[in-house]
Amino acid sequence: MESINKSDNNFEQCLKCTICTVYCPVLAVNPDFPGPKHGGPDQERLRLKMPSFYDEANKYCMNCKRCEVACPSNVRVGDIIQKAKLKYSRHKPSLRDFFLSHTDLVGTLSSPFAPIVNKVLSWDVTKQVMDTTIHVDKHRIFPEYSHEKFVSWLEKQAGEQKKFAHQLCYFHGCYVNYNFPQLGKDFVKVMNAFGYGVQLLEKEKCCGVALISNGFAGQARRQGEVNLRSIRKAVSENMPVVATSSTCTMTIRDEYPHILNLKNADVRDHVELATRFIYRMINESKDFDLSKLKFIQRGHPLKIAYHTPCHLEKLGWEYYSIELLRMIPDVEITVLKPNCCGIGGTYGFKKENYENAQKIGEPLFREIEEGGFDLVVTDCETCKWQIEMSTSKKCKHPITVFAEALTE
């Protein structure tokens, strides 16, 4: 006989110790959110009995996974809530949720008209209209669209890149492709300096993280299948798959199997972040020689504040990004306290979350402003938007900082 109340997660490992509630950034500012323990394992038991027990207030979970990092019993608290949202929520995604999450579609439509789109999106009147009609908060600054997509730029370089003895595939993500090709160019420069040519995957779709959090699981799964097929092909040709976005990486490695039920065990270890790839190759391969690189002589130290994005903390890989920064001469690195910036991808763009997102980020913003830093460095694009909007500092990716430190 098959059991009726079957759970596909490990909620029964929860000891009710409440440690996760201490580290939940949302619970600290929003009492409407039931919190990770209650919304996760506690309510899961009820939901398994009767789906109508689902509490719509779980929409306030920003999927930062800090509960999972804190949990002493390895309960996948954040996954439990995400899955429950997708499975039980009766709330239909709105037009706004559609636009915020379908990054490939919106990016493809916007890029050809980038100068106009950027201009229009920067007008106060546009922001006001979007605020009142589709509830995208008017305080938000939209990342600009690039006229030339990263993919088009790299395709022109394909011949040059093929000349390198070693090859890798770059999972660039939507941000690099549609908004900020410069990070992709920096990545290519660094990899070339280490003797690696950069190729695209046969087909790359948005990793799907925003689709998952906005309730489009089916679309996310379809895009995940495309990505996994391309990743498998690259791996079968002995090419590592390297990304620069910590959230894309976390999604492909962990959210695919945990949330979307996409099997990736055969290729999971081959998808990694650029900073980890460099660390690994320096230790494993003679070709990857740091001493061959020439760095710019700065003369005075660059004071860097490093912010660990929530999803990078979940991956446990901030070590590699910090180690990469330490390889650059003349930098002084301060690792900021483990606080969430509050943006949570598309979460902070929503009018109903704006105020709480800013409250969550407040301790981080204060630490950044008071530290007297030249620059903030982080691996996540949405953390970058949030930090640049909410503080007076510029924010860069560690790969960009590394690329800028190299002589041409």
Added chain:
Amino acid sequence: MIFDTIIIGGGLSGLTCGIHLQKAGKRCVIISSGQSALHFSSGSFDLLNTLPDGRSVSDPVQSLDELQVQNPSHPYIKIGKTDFIRLAEKSQQLLTDASISVGGSYQRNHYRLTPFAITKPTWLTMTDYVSSDQPDSLPWKNVCLVHFTGYLDFHPDFFQGKFQELGIKVQNVELDLTKVSIRKNTPLEVRSTNIARLFDNEEALDNFVRLLAHKVGDADAVLLPACLGLERTNIVNILSRKLGVEVKLLATFPPTVSGIRAQYLLKQRFMQLGGTYMLGDTVNKVDFENNHISKIFTVNHGNIPLRGEEYVLCSGSFFSEGLVALPNDVVDPICGLDVDYISDRKEWFASDVFDQQNYESFGIRTDETFHGIKNGQAISNLHVCGASLSAFNALKEGCGGGVSMLTALYVAEDILRQKENK
């Protein structure tokens, strides 16, 4: 990744060991699978409160001889009296150096109040908590007992009963924290850490003082639930000055602000000394070669192994999954070391939860210098310390904090000594 010492477990024991080794110039990494049991600390660290036969202890050092008779394999007996004294002193210093302000001494137990307002002996107590040299002797005649509306982890009734029993007059004051908040009347999830964050704001603190000041009356002390001072460690002194009366804290149920703060400050200290702390990662493979560990693998770092000259296991007890109970066995899930436990499961626990529970004394078997033992043979570069160890009962004997810190320092010193000999 290459380190001098790899420490598995990031609670009180792991951090104590890591701080001592970093201070001696060793490069350490701590791998912690999640936040530690320090989050449940009620503001005190115990050294030795009770002997195994139930007799109460007032002088822990003097009681070591009797402990040796009753339980010769106790971790304290392995450490020995001379080192016990030295390491107890050093532990206190280590806490002070990490900005954790504690009072008390290994020479004589003092007394604290539990969240149930029960008097218990202890070794060190955070200086902002209520404590006394003699049991049940508090210096006040009239106290103002404050509690917060909707805060469920503190029970003023227990304390009121206790104080009345001691002939102390109690003025009960209930405060609505939404009136304290700088964003007036905004709802607040009334949890200890949220309250602490509220009080870390200067303006909110002043609102609180204004609301409370005229209710203090002629009380000679204001007693608050211990949910203050997550960032501002001197907040009790500040409040005391602003109110013009002595302010002290009373223990709450977990998660406790003092425990969270202690964990944070020890971790900060370790990292400021150059240590690497990896949170939320689990060791999933340990490679042994001829009675020593060559490398370990973790869930997060996958195909990048961590290599160390020395390894320390301080993965804790059942709560943090340093020990796992299977239907008929108790195992160390990380290194697969030999575990001391009773083979008959029926003997593991007593049906009355307040009786001595034998499973509390289960733990990893070690040699005379706390090296882990696997299949009967000591692993040369692996020490074990803290709650993972066997042959003590932290609850019944009241020795959890002391065993964690003293064995951690003992192990750290042993590692440094081995290095010198090489």
